[in-house]
Amino acid sequence: MSIPQSGGGPIERHEQLAEYLEAGCKPKDDWRIGTEHEKFGYCKDTLNPLPYEGERSILAVLEGLRDRYGWDELREGGHLIGLTKDGANVSLEPGGALELSGAPLETIHQTCDEVNEHLAEVKSIADEIGVGFIGLGAAPEWMHEQMPLMPKGRYKLMDAYMQKVGSTGTTMMRRTCTVQVNLDFGSEADMVQKMRVALALQPVATALFANSPFFEGKPNGMKSYRSWVWRHLDKDRTGMLPFVFEDGFGFESWVDYALDVPMYFVYRDGKYIDALGQSFRDFMKGKLPALPGETPTLSDWADHLTTIFPEARVKKFIEMRGADGGPWRRLCALPALWVGLLYDQGAQDAAWDLVKGWDAETREAWRVGASEQALQAEVGGRKMQDLAREVLDIARSGLKARARPGLGGMVQDERHFLHALEDSIESGKVPADELLDKYHGEWDGDLSRIYAEYSY
Template structure:
């Protein structure tokens, strides 16, 4: 999850709220790719999740990365809670999952090199202390009580609030992992088209990357349990956002939506101040109960935007949030999928033509059925396997048109990063299907086999 935002000064007029996002508009030559991925850590001998502190712990992994690979520490309340280096950061999810938030990079070749380097570093430290890491959408066996809450003020506040507004918030915090990509836009109109395509096609990403068919040691009847968890979290800040498809949607419409999302906190002088359920509209008037008489800074608004969790969201870029965490090669496939769809205008137009006639009910049903059936989902005559095949074809054309070479020019473009998805389309099986096949065959129902066979 996001780290506290900084800078910007006081909010003196309403237009600053939309301008913060509009300031993200960039010429195409400056568009970048930021890939984020989370993975669960565990002790190899017990197969239990890592505590925060101790010989085999999250703190030990972070300390090892700091001391061995030159990452700069990020601390809160005397605790090591993250690392930074070269525009990237390593942070902790609430239940101890380790996240790489990658630097903004020009090509998928570069972002994949970054992922590979990070996982190699993590593995080198983890192997020394008897720790493993695994990429899945949901913790396969561990209970809520086995997943420790990390020592971050933001998480303590969120944990208190989650059960008041839904049934799965604390499960999301502790026992789910994702891979996502952050992408740029050139103008307000470009943002609108990209966000609409992003929301409409998140179910395709959910289906292709579905990788959480187990929960609490059992088959859960969903290909993506992570996606199911997000549907039961908090209706005020999640979902498919039908208003994005309304005529006239733009930055100001997002501002009005965000202002109606209840607050979590205000960050001041290294401390998280409890503003749970309070109104940012009241904050703008100096009437926030948590800070009476004070008005917000632009950094408070930027922080608030990080507490909104729909399937795709706007900050100064667009975040694609629909995919399960997964195996190594799919961590590069996710940015390839979305870059191919959105960074070439012909591909973006083709993707929009594919979805522009869908209504809100169709989009929502696709979201639900993707989490249950993966590529086998079908909604109102739309077969997910056929839809995914067409979408990946558009992405492939988009990447070919970008023609960004790698390996010193030996690789002509980025299309090969879609190979993992093309393999799924050929076989009809996504990672969740492969896991279920193993569970019912050579694992003989022994879910503990997942760690040895699927860890990084």
């Protein structure tokens, strides 16, 4: 999850809220790709999740990365809670999952190199202390009480609030992992089309990347349990956002939506101040109970935007949030999918043509079907596998049109990063299906075998 935002002056006009988002508009030559991925850490001998402190711990991994590879510290309340280097940062999810938020990069070749380097660094530290890391959408065996809450003020507040709204908030915080990609937009109109495509086709990503069929030691009946968790989390800040598809949607519409999302906190002087359930609209008027008489800064607005969790999210860029964490090949495939769809205008138009006739009920039905059945889902007589095939064809055409070579020109473009998804389309099986086949087959119900076979 996000680290505190900084650098914003006082908000003196309502218009500054939309202007903040609009400042993200960039010419196409300046568009970049930011990939984020989370993974669970565990002790290799006990297969238990990592504590924050100790010989085999999250802290030991962070310190190792800092000391051996030159990462700079991020601290809160005296605790080491993250690292930063060269535009990237390493942070902690609430239950201790380790996240890389990658630097903004020009090509997927660079993104994949970044992923490789990060995983190699983490593995070199982890192997020495008897720790492993695994990419899954949900913790396969661990119970809630086994998961330590990391020492971040944001998480302490969220943990308390999550128990009052929805039914799965604390599960999301402690026992799910994702991979996501962040992409730029060129104008308000471009943002609108990208967001509509992103939301409508997020279920296709959920299906292709479904990788969480187990929970608390047994099959859970879902292909993407992580997606099911998000569907039952907090209706005020999650979902498929039908208003994005209404006439007139733009930056101001997003501001209106965000202002109605209840607050979590205000960050001041290194501390998180409890503003749970309070209104940013009241904050704008100087009437926030948590800080009476005080009005927000743009940093407060940026922080608030990070507490909104729909399937796709607008900040100064757009975040694609529908995919489970997973194996290496899919960490590179997710940016390839979305860059192919959204960084070539012809491909973006084709993707919009594919979905523009859908209504809100259809989009939600695809979302539900993706989490439950992945590529076997069917809506209105149409199969997810066939829809995903069309989407992949469009993404492939977009990557071909981008024509960004790699390996010193030896690789013509970025299309080969889609191979893992193409294999799934042909077989009809995603990672969750493979895991279930093994569980019911050669593993003979022994889920502990997942660690040795699927860790990085």
